[in-house]
Amino acid sequence: MHRAGPVRPTLFDAVKRVYIIGTADTKGAELLYIKALVEGAGAPALLVDIGLRAPDVAVDVAAATVAALHPRGADHVLGGSDRGAAVEAMGEAFSRFIVTRDDIAGVIGIGGGGGTSMITAGLRQLPVGVPKLMVSTLAAGDVKPFVGGSDITMMYSVTDVSGLNRISRVVLGNAAHAIAGMATRSIPQAAVKPAIGLTMFGVTTACVTQAVDRLRERYDCLVFHATGTGGQSMEKLVDSGMLMGVIDVTTTEVCDLLVGGVLSAGPDRLGAIERSGVPYVGSTGALDMVNFWAMETVPTPFRNRTLYKHNPQVTLMRTTPEECRRIGEWIGHKLNACRGPVRFLIPEQGVSAIDAPGQPFYDPSADSALFAALESTVQQTAQRRLVRLPLHINDPEFANALVQHFLEVVA
Secondary structure, eight states, X not given: OOOOOOBOOOOOOSOOEEEEEEOTTTSHHHHHHHHHHHHHTTOOEXXXXXXXXXXXXXXXXXHHHHHTTSTTOHHHHHSOSXXXXXXXXXXXXXXXXXXXXXXXXXXXXXXXXHHHHHHHHHHTTSOTTSOEEEEETTTTSOOHHHHTTSOOEEEEOSSOSSSOOHHHHHHHHHHHHHHXXXXXXXXXXXXXXXXXXXXXXXXXXXXXXXXXXXXXXXXXXXXXXXXXXXHHHHHHHXXXXXXXXXXXXXXXXXXXXXXXXXXXXXXXXXXXXXHHOOXXXXXXXXXXXXXXXXXXXXXXXXXXXXXXXXXXXXXXXXXXXXXXHHHHHHXXXXXXXXXXXXXXXXXXXXXXXXXXXXXXTOOHHHHHHHHHHHHHHOOOOSSEEEEEESSOTTSHHHHHHHHHHHHHHHO
């Protein structure tokens, strides 16, 4: 059972603070060290405990306070004996806690595997632009599960986060000064224009570049690389209200989700468009391909498929007519759920730079299956329309059409 530890009373007022997050039962000295440096740099600070046992140092917000925000209460988080379940539950509780705070100037967390999991679960819920720094023993590896589509800065701890020593003092000190700097220094503001999101892949670059050239005078054009996290980042900005519209040229991440590639944005792709109702113009960019890493990593069942070495690190696999049918139906159902204005443009002459006559992924039967699935699934209304054009996706006229339809739906 969790025992209440010493809690320093804190006056919660309008002052913005750096939130310092960690397990005060195992990392108390490190947390206090960071707090002293942050405050010494001129940033008010707040120490939040997410430990599963009694803390060894005074904290500003007790773990029980955080745990109480779990839907099943604090005892569900702190009263069990299964550490793995407790870590997962505390991560959910912290996610709920951190979004209730209105005095955040920045957040810094420290931890090993469990701490990193719990803290980044909450950091991912904060809007893009709020300073977020995670000092972690895992930051030198694959951080995608921790960062997701957020702007979390991951900093490798070098040594374990287990006491203060000549290495940890430097690393944690740099981290403390970094978050204090981010929290206390303003960002120069550029001329404000409405922001829109566009999605691009190497094989749709010509299309997106031309669209941006035509829109940059009116809009702040934010281009996202459709690599899974790119789509997640764009949709996080939509959910945050930071994008007023989307030109989703490159929906290729759906291929990786449904076929098993390595660049999926997850099943919530297009979810933010549905929830927000933002004006949306989409297309079939790069729906002819599934992504894998180097050629030797392609799963055995796919080795006899049409493969293309995009570069030494990335291998592309051509989608089949059956896969294209599934992809078209999946996108169609997502579009049907969108409550805002939707236009989805179909380039009948090819969906990527390598889907054209003489190119390795040219397959009219697969494209036809994709287009037919979209037409049979999308429920067209005055607000939601499919538009077929006898063009290739990278033709200048197709970019013009995307821009024209976007300007219509935002009018």
